Amino acid sequence: MRDCWITGGATFDLAPAGWKAIAGGASPDEQERRLLAIAAQALDVALRPAAPTTLKRRPPLPRLALPILPARFRPLLRAALKHAADARRKARVAALVASRGFVLHPMDWMPSDQNSPDVYAPWVDWQASMNGERLAPQEKLTAENWDEFYPAARRLVLADMRRTDPTSARMLIEAKASGEPAEVRLALVELMRFGLSAEDVPFLKSLSADRSGKVRELAGRLLARLGEHVRPSDGGPDDPVAELAAFITEGRSGFIRRRTIYTPAKLKSQVQEQRRAELFEICNLVDVTERFNTTEAEFIGGWQFGADNKADILIARMVAASGSEAALTQMADTLIAEGGKPALFVLHLMPRLDSRRKRVLIRLILKETTYLGMINLAEGIDVDWLEWDDLTNGQALAALRSAAGGKDDAARRGLDDVLETIGFLATATTAAKLIDDMVAAGVPPAAPSLGLLRLNASLAGPGSNT
Amino acid sequence: MEFDLKTIEALAPDQASLSAASKLTKRTNWPRLEKHEQQALIWGECQGSGSNPYRVVVDTGDHGYKCTCPSRKFPCKHTLALMWIAATAPASFAAANTTPEWVNDWLGRRRKTTPQPAQPVPGAEAKRIGEASQADESTAIEDIAALERREAAQRKRAESTREAVSAGLDELDQWIADQLRLGLSGFVDASSDRCRRIAARLVDMKAAALAGRIDEIPSRLMALRSEERSDAAIRELGKLVLLAKAWRSEPDDPELKRLVSTSEPREQVLSSPDARQVESLWEVLGEKIESRRDGLVSHSTWLLDLKSATPQFAVLLDFFPASAGRRSNAFAPGDRFNARLVFYPSRLPLRALVVERMGEVVPGAWPDFAFGTAKDPLATHASHQDAAPWIADCPLMLPPGAILLDDRGTAWWQAEDEPQGIALPIAGAVDQTLLGLDLAATAALWNGARLELLAAQSEFGRLDLA
Numbered sequence: 001m002r003d004c005w006i007t008g009g010a011t012f013d014l015a016p017a018g019w020k021a022i023a024g025g026a027s028p029d030e031q032e033r034r035l036l037a038i039a040a041q042a043l044d045v046a047l048r049p050a051a052p053t054t055l056k057r058r059p060p061l062p063r064l065a066l067p068i069l070p071a072r073f074r075p076l077l078r079a080a081l082k083h084a085a086d087a088r089r090k091a092r093v094a095a096l097v098a099s100r101g102f103v104l105h106p107m108d109w110m111p112s113d114q115n116s117p118d119v120y121a122p123w124v125d126w127q128a129s130m131n132g133e134r135l136a137p138q139e140k141l142t143a144e145n146w147d148e149f150y151p152a153a154r155r156l157v158l159a160d161m162r163r164t165d166p167t168s169a170r171m172l173i174e175a176k177a178s179g180e181p182a183e184v185r186l187a188l189v190e191l192m193r194f195g196l197s198a199e200d201v202p203f204l205k206s207l208s209a210d211r212s213g214k215v216r217e218l219a220g221r222l223l224a225r226l227g228e229h230v231r232p233s234d235g236g237p238d239d240p241v242a243e244l245a246a247f248i249t250e251g252r253s254g255f256i257r258r259r260t261i262y263t264p265a266k267l268k269s270q271v272q273e274q275r276r277a278e279l280f281e282i283c284n285l286v287d288v289t290e291r292f293n294t295t296e297a298e299f300i301g302g303w304q305f306g307a308d309n310k311a312d313i314l315i316a317r318m319v320a321a322s323g324s325e326a327a328l329t330q331m332a333d334t335l336i337a338e339g340g341k342p343a344l345f346v347l348h349l350m351p352r353l354d355s356r357r358k359r360v361l362i363r364l365i366l367k368e369t370t371y372l373g374m375i376n377l378a379e380g381i382d383v384d385w386l387e388w389d390d391l392t393n394g395q396a397l398a399a400l401r402s403a404a405g406g407k408d409d410a411a412r413r414g415l416d417d418v419l420e421t422i423g424f425l426a427t428a429t430t431a432a433k434l435i436d437d438m439v440a441a442g443v444p445p446a447a448p449s450l451g452l453l454r455l456n457a458s459l460a461g462p463g464s465n466t
Numbered sequence: 467m468e469f470d471l472k473t474i475e476a477l478a479p480d481q482a483s484l485s486a487a488s489k490l491t492k493r494t495n496w497p498r499l500e501k502h503e504q505q506a507l508i509w510g511e512c513q514g515s516g517s518n519p520y521r522v523v524v525d526t527g528d529h530g531y532k533c534t535c536p537s538r539k540f541p542c543k544h545t546l547a548l549m550w551i552a553a554t555a556p557a558s559f560a561a562a563n564t565t566p567e568w569v570n571d572w573l574g575r576r577r578k579t580t581p582q583p584a585q586p587v588p589g590a591e592a593k594r595i596g597e598a599s600q601a602d603e604s605t606a607i608e609d610i611a612a613l614e615r616r617e618a619a620q621r622k623r624a625e626s627t628r629e630a631v632s633a634g635l636d637e638l639d640q641w642i643a644d645q646l647r648l649g650l651s652g653f654v655d656a657s658s659d660r661c662r663r664i665a666a667r668l669v670d671m672k673a674a675a676l677a678g679r680i681d682e683i684p685s686r687l688m689a690l691r692s693e694e695r696s697d698a699a700i701r702e703l704g705k706l707v708l709l710a711k712a713w714r715s716e717p718d719d720p721e722l723k724r725l726v727s728t729s730e731p732r733e734q735v736l737s738s739p740d741a742r743q744v745e746s747l748w749e750v751l752g753e754k755i756e757s758r759r760d761g762l763v764s765h766s767t768w769l770l771d772l773k774s775a776t777p778q779f780a781v782l783l784d785f786f787p788a789s790a791g792r793r794s795n796a797f798a799p800g801d802r803f804n805a806r807l808v809f810y811p812s813r814l815p816l817r818a819l820v821v822e823r824m825g826e827v828v829p830g831a832w833p834d835f836a837f838g839t840a841k842d843p844l845a846t847h848a849s850h851q852d853a854a855p856w857i858a859d860c861p862l863m864l865p866p867g868a869i870l871l872d873d874r875g876t877a878w879w880q881a882e883d884e885p886q887g888i889a890l891p892i893a894g895a896v897d898q899t900l901l902g903l904d905l906a907a908t909a910a911l912w913n914g915a916r917l918e919l920l921a922a923q924s925e926f927g928r929l930d931l932a
Contacts, residue, residue, distance in 0.1 A: 006696050008649025029643035033707045036646065040704020041855050043697055044914050045848045051880060051889030054873040061902030061926075068926060071829060072564075079570040106899045107929055126902060444527065445505035446565065446573045458564075 001039065011035055059129060061106055062122040069102040076458055077108060080451040083420065087112050092383070092424045093452060094120070099384040100428075100459040128153050146176050151184050155191065162194035174203050182212035189218050201228055217282070224284030224322035227296075241287045244279040247272075247311075250292060260294065263304045264311035273310070280314035284322035296327040300334060305342040316348040325352075332357050336364055344371050347378060355382050362386070362425065367394030375425075376417050384456075386425040388433050397437065404441035416449035423452030431456035469526065469553035477529065478546055479539045481593045487546035490514075493558060497803070497823030499551065501559040508552050508559055509569050511796075512544045515732060517782035517819050518767050518796035522548045523569050532572045534796060536786040567798050627672045628717050631727050634671025635710045638664060642703050650703075654695045657684040665760070676726045679858070680706070681759040689893065690915055701914050709856040721812035725856060735810055735819055742815055745806040747772040747827060748780065750797040751909045752920035752932025763788045767797055768861060768920055768932075769807075769818075770832070770909060777835050777846075777863030777909075780807055780818040799921060799930040802827040813854045816861070832907055832923050837865035843881055843890060847912050861920075864890075864908040869900050877901075879908065879917055890917045896931075903929070 001011040012031045015023065023034035069077060077097065084090045091111070094104055098117040110127065111120040141149060141157045149157065161169035170192065177188045189207065192200055200222070207219035208230065220230035246265070253261045267273050289299045300319070305312050319331045332353055335346045346353070346361045353361070358381050365375050391397045403415040419438065423431060431453045439445045478484045490496075490512060497519065499510040509523035520535040522544045531545045541549075551558055565573070641664045645653045653660060661680050668677035683702050687695045713722045720730060720740075735741050751768040758764055762785045771778035782796075804824040809815035842848075847860040867881040869892065877896040880889040882904075893916035908922040908931075919931035 002696060002700065005646055005700065006649060006651045008647055008652070029640070032646045033639060033642055036642070036700060036704045037707040037711070037855075038704075040701045040708070041851065043701050043704075044851045044855070048842070048844060048886070048888045049890055051878065051884070051887045052872040055870040055878055055880065055889060056872075057868060057870050058901040060904060061899065063925075071927070075564055075567045075570060078567060079574070082570070082574055106903070106926060107897065110899055127898075439504065444525075446502075446507055446525070446569075448570075448574045451570075 001035070005036070059126065061126055064103045064119055064122060066098065066101055066103045066119050068105055069097055073102075073455065073458060074105065074108065076451070076455040077104065079448065080423075080455045081109060083448040083451045088379075089420065091116050093455070095383045096424050096452070096456060097459065102459070125153075125156070128156065141172065143172060143175050146172070151180075151187065155187060158188065158191050159194055162191055166195035166197065167199065170200055170203055174206075182215065185210070185212060186214050186218060189215055189222075192222055196222060196225060198226060201226055204228075221284060221322045224286045225324050227286055227324055229287055229290065230284065240279050241283050241291050244276070244283050244288060245291045247276045247279070248288075248292075259302060260292075260298065261302045261304055262292070262299060264308040276311070277314060280318050283318065285318055285327060286322065286324075288318075296324060297330055300327060300330050303334075305335065305338045306340070309341060312342050312345050313348065316345040320349045320352060328352050329354075329357065332361075336360055339364075340368070341371075343368070344374055347374060350377075350379055358382070359385065363390050363393075366390055366396040372396065372399055372418055373414050376421050378421075381425065383424055384427055386422065386430055387427060388430045391422075391430070391434065400438065401441040404438050404443045415443075416447075419443075419449045420452050423450075423456050426453070426456060428457050428460040469549050471550075471553055473529070474546055474549050474553060475593055477541055477549070478593050479541070483539055483541075483543050483546055484593050486543035487550055490543060490547035491550050491554070493555075494822075495547070496551070496558070497805075497820075498826065499548075499559045500562040501552075502562050502565055505565060507565060507569065508548060509566070510548050510551075510559075512547065513820060513823070514544060516765075516784040516786075517732075517817075518765055518784050519820070519823075520544050521568055521796060523572055524548055524552070526552065530576060532576070627727060630672040632714070632717070634668045634673040634676075635713065635726075637667055637671070638673075638676070638706065638710055642707060645703060650696050650699045654687055654699055657687055657699075662759075672728075673726050674728055675724065676706075676709070678758060678760050678762070679725075685759070686913070694915060698915055705856050705858070712856065720810070721854070724810065724812075730810075732819060735808055736821065738808075738811060740811040742809045742811075743806055743821065744771065744778075744780075744809070745804075746774065747802060747804050748807070749829075749832070750799055750801040751779075752799045752930065753797065754918070754932065757788050761788050762786065765796070768909070768911075770863075772802070772833055775833070775836070777861075779816060779861040779909075780809065781816050781861075782820065783817050799932060800829050800928055802829055814850055814857065829928065831928075835863055835907060837863075837907075841881065841884070841886060841888075843867075843879075843888060844912065859911045859913050859918075862910050862912050862917075864905075864910060866904070866906050867908065868904055869896055871901065879905075879910070879919075891915070892917045892919060894918075900929070900931070905929075 001014045004011040004014060010028060010032060012020065012023065012028070012035065015035050019035055019038050022038060023031045026034065077093070080093050081090055084093055090109060094109055094111070095117045097104055098119050103119060106123070111117075111124050112127075116124060141154060141161070146154070158169050158173065161172070173188050173191065177185045180188065192204065204219045204223045204226075205228070208216055210216050210219070223230055247267075249263045249265045251261050251263060252258050267276065285296055285299075289296050292299060294302075303315060316331065316335070319327055323331065328349055332346050332349050335349075336343050336357075343361075343364050346357075346364075350358065350361070358378065362375055362378060362381060365371060365378075391400075400415060400418065403411040406412070419434075422434060426434065435450055435453050435457060438450065443450065474487075475484070478487070495512055495514075496510050497513060499508075501508045506527040507523060507525055509521070511519040511521055514520045514535060516535075520533055522531070522533045524531045524545060531541050531549075533542050533544045535542050535544055537543070641660075645660070661683050665677040665681045668674070668680065683699075686702065687698050690698050709722070709725060713719075713726045716722055724730065730738075748769040749772055751770050753768070754764075754766045756764050765784045765786070767782040769780040769782070771780065803826050806821045806824075807818040808821050810817040810819075843862065843864050846862055850857055850860045864879060865881050867879055867884075870878050870880055870889070872878060877892040877900075878889040879892060890910075890912065893913075896919070903922075903924045903926060905922045905924050909920040910931075911918040911920065921931055922929045
């Protein structure tokens with residue numbers, strides 16, 4: 001009957017006897033309508049949709065170690081999440097909530113990458129398995145089951161292994177990386193930065209023959225962090241280290257204790273500036289210091305910060321990419337001690353800095369106020385530590401008040417971003433005080449930019465779950 | 467509170483708005499009135515002429531406002547009434563610690579302006595609060611003869627409507643027979659034009675409700691996969707045949723009149739002795755706001771009776787012109803309130819109006835519905851179809867189950883330990899997180915081919931799925 005109706009035509013003769021009994025005794029049109037009504041009812045009442053054989057049930061979403069944020073905080077949380085413009089900022093909201101002992105409801109937010117708070121690791125794994133990545137967290141990654149893991153899942157496991165058992169992880173990467181495409185190889189070698197030690201040198205040196213230029217460059221940087229030279233400096237005109245050295249003037253300073261100083265050479269053209277930037281990108285700190293026949297510590301100690309801001313940024317980036325841990329901390333401490341604008345170049349070192357130095361940098365930015373907006377660029381900072389004194393020590397609060405009370409739209413937008421970042425860094429008490437202060441200074445009490453501060457202030461601590 | 471009556475007078479677009487607002491200042495019109503002093507906000511829910519309450523928020527600082535009603539007057543009578551209550555009875559507003567999500571939504575969207583002193587609209591005639599307060603006190607006394615004349619005219623209009631509808635249904639019958647003769651395959655392909663034509667005829671013949679339903683058939687068909695559309699067409703057209711037959715046998719039946727021509731006015735339902743009234747605790751399951759082809763937007767709010775041992779639902783249904791612009795939701799999913807509802811008389815009462823709201827209740831789990839051992843998830847749907855075969859959407863409370871994906875990526879709901887291979891396909895895409903959750907109970911609408919999820923209970927608490 002269905003086929004007949006689909007193509008068009010009378011179906012009465014095809015109908016079951018019972019249906020005919022109901023539909024019969026009327027005009028042909030009416031008979032068809034009656035049969036249609038019975039068929040419609042039969043479809044609704046008698047038939048049930050059959051489950052396809054291919055239906056698959058996902059593994060259940062694991063429970064996390066912390067309780068879910070109580071329902072009464074969810075409106076504040078949703079407002080804060082809504083205002084957070086990108087994944088990084090949303091992850092910050094989750095980090096703040098985790099620091100107060102709660103996790104978010106999975107329908108409000110799910111971690112999208114490795115930058116989520118550790119407590120969400122089971123959900124990250126679960127998501128990876130959702131994306132078709134065969135992740136077996138209970139199963140140890142070995143050379144034998146290597147192919148059963150997709151690249152992202154392998155990276156997760158290997159990053160973990162590098163932290164707990166760096167030798168085994170290195171041996172696995174050593175054994176299997178060469179069989180992977182260049183992109184995957186690069187990501188695997190990148191994992192060597194976790195728990196990097198002298199034991200990794202032979203493997204990293206072996207990568208100097210890798211087919212991919214990017215892998216060779218990355219291995220070189222990692223070796224440089226360990227104080228190893230990748231290529232012997234031949235001093236010839238084509239040697240980039242020699243070329244870079246020509247952009248740096250070595251001199252002497254001090255009357256009683258003579259010491260060597262390094263000053264960026266004056267540049268004559270845009271082309272030179274561009275070339276210098278390229279050279280800083282490709283050269284490693286350890287090679288440059290060898291060229292000047294000095295140590296990393298003496299080179300950084302002798303660098304004349306403030307003479308050329310662009311050169312200062314370039315050297316900060318070079319140290320971040322290829323400097324040893326000692327060079328990195330020395331650079332950060334030197335820049336911070338220098339104060340003023342150079343101090344803010346520490347931002348380039350941020351990803352490798354320890355949390356104490358990161359806090360020092362944030363305090364410095366707040367104190368200086370000139371570049372207040374830079375705190376938004378800081379990454380990987382701890383949550384929940386900024387005290388009221390940190391805002392009142394310098395001019396930070398005054399600057400925020402003036403932006404709040406002013407009519408400059410750009411300044412207000414900048415203020416919104418800074419308030420959001422402080423909402424993440426501040427303790428609950430600081431957050432509550434800052435809300436009052438900003439409202440008094442002219443920020444609309446209901447402004448979305450105060451959202452994270454409000455959530456922070458309301459999650460005052462362990463008592464907030466009562 | 468920073469309102470005085472002069473400000474309200476100045477803000478009002480005309481005297482009529484003030485008069486209308488004065489009638490809404492009774493406390494009984496406002497089941498919810500709240501304020502947040504720190505954020506300088508007042509908000510409330512006004513039970514207006516629609517089934518869904520209007521949500522009004524006013525910034526007392528700069529007199530910014532937002533109301534969910536479709537009025538084209540700014541501010542509308544609801545906003546003016548809220549301000550009026552704030553000016554004359556500020557104690558009516560309960561202090562709230564947090565702002566509801568719909569208020570946050572508005573705050574996030576709005577552009578903050580510098581407070582301006584309220585200025586009368588140029589060209590608007592003078593408006594007076596005093597006049598508005600007195601306006602409704604004079605009621606004309608009708609003489610009996612006029613009343614009889616009016617009733618006679620009403621009877622005559624009803625009779626002519628019935629004749630027109632009857633003729634319209636004759637045309638519909640012929641049209642259905644034509645579709646069957648020409649073939650449903652052609653009907654599915656050209657459903658948009660063909661349905662529009664017969665719908666326009668039915669509007670002319672005063673069967674506006676039926677016309678609206680037919681206008682929606684193409685979009686209901688197109689929401690399905692092509693191989694499902696013929697069955698769906700049989701169901702849709704078959705139901706029209708049944709509805710037309712039912713109306714012919716009982717043209718005065720209020721349910722059938724509502725489905726074919728037009729709904730009875732709100733006042734008639736409120737005063738009808740046949741209308742069932744239920745006082746209970748209700749939870750907002752979810753809302754559906756859909757633009758229809760006839761230029762109307764239908765706004766339905768699904769409620770669950772939490773005091774009933776078996777799942778009982780209610781729907782608050784409003785229509786407003788799409789040209790009135792985007793409308794915010796009237797309730798937040800998960801809201802709970804004590805209220806007395808009156809149901810529109812019908813075989814399976816679902817559509818309701820709120821007679822009285824008696825206050826909000828803290829959210830929690832659903833009652834433990836005894837799902838029994840019956841394994842047919844569509845048993846309720848089948849029994850509804852037996853009682854009223856013209857019903858399109860049937861609310862269901864599904865037993866413990868989960869959402870699964872087939873190999874095409876379509877989501878299906880399936881009961882746990884389903885022995886008969888039944889699974890219900892879900893309309894649209896689902897949040898991936900949902901695939902990892904065990905659903906203890908799921909509220910959804912079944913339209914004969916697809917399940918529309920409203921809300922569910924899980925180990926992570928309530929899930930908003932609408």
